[in-house]
Amino acid sequence: MKKSQMLLKEQKFKQVIEQNRERIQRICRYYAPRDEDQKDIYQEVLINIWKSLESFRGDSAISTWIYRITVNTSLSFTGKELQRLRLNVSSDDVSLRNILDRESDEPVAQEREFRFGELESALNQLSVIDKLLISLMLEKLSSREIADIVGITEPNVRVKIHRIKETLRNQLNRLGHAGE
Template sequence: MSELEQNLIFNKWLAQHKALLFKVVRSYARTSMDQDDLFQEIIIQVWHSIPSFRQESSNTTWIYRIALNTAIKWVNKERKHTHTNQPLEHLQPILFESVSQIDERLTWLYEEIYKLDEIDKSLSLLLLDGFSYKEMATILGISESNVGVKINRIKKQLITKSKQQDYHGI
């Protein structure tokens, strides 16, 4: 593959999937500086992966998998380099580009998703983006039945917590 072909594919994919990448970035990185760093890391990984893309899955599935794997590795790397004892949930959330668009329940939901472990967080994001159980299983490397079990547990957990917040379910 020539560099020109790779560049064309990269620009097309980036234009098509920028919102998806930002959603992953916002779910794994809290500060704008960290979000910029993670976004850059993800697009570098997408660029390097283009020649190895075999079209066995959709490019959306491929990119999502790269983004999630890169984000998880980035979080683990950042934890090793962070010397603060302050829990992340106490940092101000940066979920949307415009503060005026924030819906309290949606903010709460993303805060709760942020607190989940990496697999559950990834499943939640994939579910919100409308991926099928089969696609989720492929992206995360787990069985479809495991996807279903985990999603049901996550839903029950979030519904219980939302009732405690007087949101009467999500």
């Protein structure tokens, strides 16, 4: 590669990372509970962005491209342990409440913490693909964007998300009854 091309690649890379750092870090956080693993995945994502930079033709939005690389790298990083993948969510995440479409009846802080534990437990009983879809929902992406990232049709994404919500509600109800 010529020096001028290398310089251009370097500039483009820095710009892409600068604009998408938080996005990448959030996804890395969802898939890795441990700080060390988050750091490793983050580094791996940067390496894969660097490697793929020349192939970016602008056919999709840069954010979609970044999400694809981050999700693919995270899944590859987990490797053999994929089926044991845990979704690392935080009780402070405002998008988490929207997963169940219950924004109106927000519980008090103490109860919310309790419910968060249940929700976290229910989330981690989902399949890997469902966890992946949840992580993209937490990013407030539209069904269209999620479909572009995952590579399935938009109606399929909607059906899957509907099923996930149903499963989560049922599980939470069961957990709620068991706790009474």
